[in-house]
Amino acid sequence: MKTPNPYIPTKALLRTIFKMSEDNYLFQFTVEPGTIGRCMPGQFLEVWIPGVGECPISVCSDSMDGLIELCVHRTGRVTDALFKMEEGDWLGLRGPYGTGYPVEKMEGNNIILVAGGLGIAPIRSLLQYILHRRERFGDLIIAYGMRHSLDLLFRHEMTSLYSRNDMHLFIGAEEVDFPEIPPIHAQLGRVTDMLRMAQFDGTYLAAVCGPPVMYPFVIRELKEGGITENNIFLSLERHMKCAIGKCGHCFVGGVYACKEGPVFPLEDLRFIPEVVECVNC
Ligand SMILES: Cc1cc2nc3c(=O)[nH]c(=O)nc-3n(C[C@H](O)[C@H](O)[C@H](O)COP(=O)(O)OP(=O)(O)OC[C@H]3O[C@@H](n4cnc5c(N)ncnc54)[C@H](O)[C@@H]3O)c2cc1C
Ligand code: FES
Structure with a gap:
């Protein structure tokens, strides 16, 4: 055939x-x-x-x-x-x-979702997955950062989340704040500032997506909070063509990002430029 x-x-x-x-x-x-x-x-x-x-x-x-x-x-x-x-x-x-975030491993655990800019796209998918099955997960925190408050994506959905009592939302922008959200949830600041406001510890699993420049800073905060490398999952966006592991366009640090990723545990990313400096931080 x-x-x-x-x-x-x-x-x-x-x-x-x-x-x-x-x-x-x-x-x-x-x-x-x-x-x-x-x-x-x-x-x-x-x-x-x-x-x-x-x-x-x-x-x-x-x-x-x-x-x-x-x-x-x-x-x-x-x-x-x-x-x-x-x-x-x-x-x-x-x-x-590609591989998605490890939802089965995440079940039964406390979860922190970290998004920068357009990184909210796959994180929203994970957020909806968790909210549709809320009883299967522990505490839930979202830290979402962007450059300007006008860049807040899914605005209506995001601003309505803060009133839920089964999760904690921290939204931050580097310019202008959010008059419609109470300051305890939304402030001027970077996503790392939001992480410092959130209270998490080594019992959490973290899912991260955003521009590569934010990764070392986010990883440092998550590790300082006690989360281990095997419990931090990052999405790596590489230039891709075939998406099925054939053309080699996405090959980086010994892995095909399209097939073995785009989501990887931090412990598997020792040779990836945007995270390498942070593996020992
Ligand atoms: C796994 C994965 C998931 C993704 N998810 C999303 C998502 O949810 N939403 C989203 O919007 N994007 C996402 N992206 C990114 C998206 O695939 C890229 O932005 C893609 O390149 C867009 O294609 P394009 O043809 O519109 O842009 P392209 O024409 O490829 O241009 C992309 C960028 O390269 C620059 N560029 C293009 N040609 C040249 C050149 N000759 N010289 C210099 N610079 C050049 C452009 O200015 C632009 O900044 C994802 C990428 C990956 C790998
Ligand atoms: S995009 Fe072709 S091998 Fe990954």
Whole structure:
């Protein structure tokens, strides 16, 4: 029997577009049930726009079969073309790919989620996963940092979380604060300042996603708080092409980020430039 071509995408209907900020939109797609499998938090899809190309984008919700949400920052060729599409248009999706956050290991434990900027996309998927199964997890903390409060993504959802009594939310921006959120939950400051406000200890597992520049600082805070390297999980976004471990574009520090990652425990990242200085910190 002929092996199916792994590069052929599934046809996806662009159902809804939400503008979250000037250059960050939430796109909702539907695909035929069963064509794109269950997307776990931290996994990604390849988005294909005919005549333009492909790029990897993280799933940003605890997806149901057939419905897919992607939070996209307009940055280059493919994302620019996606931003020009309209509801009712079609494109291609393939995946899901990669390892997600280790939700089974996380069950029964206290969890701290750490997001910087667009890193909230896969972290939101994990957050929804946990909230949909809240009784299976222990204490829950979210530390979410961004440059400007106007960059707060999923604003309505995020600002409504602070009133929940089963989790602790810390949102920080480097410029301007958030008048709609009480200061105990949202302040001027970086994500590391938010981590210092949060009370966690070595009983927590941490899931982190954000720009590489934030990783050493975040890792230092998490380790100072008592979390060990095997309980810190980072998403590493590398330049990717095939997404299935064939082309070598994402090969870094001895691993294929597309296949063995993008989520790794810190203890496996001793040779990755953005975290190496922190392995012994
Ligand atoms: C696992 C994974 C998950 C991801 N998840 C998300 C997500 O959820 N949301 C999201 O928005 N993004 C996500 N990304 C990032 C996204 O895949 C990249 O931003 C991707 O490059 C966008 O494709 P593009 O064609 O629009 O941009 P590209 O055209 O590839 O441009 C990307 C960047 O490179 C620069 N660039 C392009 N060509 C050149 C050149 N010739 N010389 C110099 N600079 C150049 C551009 O200015 C831009 O800053 C993810 C990436 C990975 C690996
Ligand atoms: S993207 Fe081709 S090997 Fe990872």
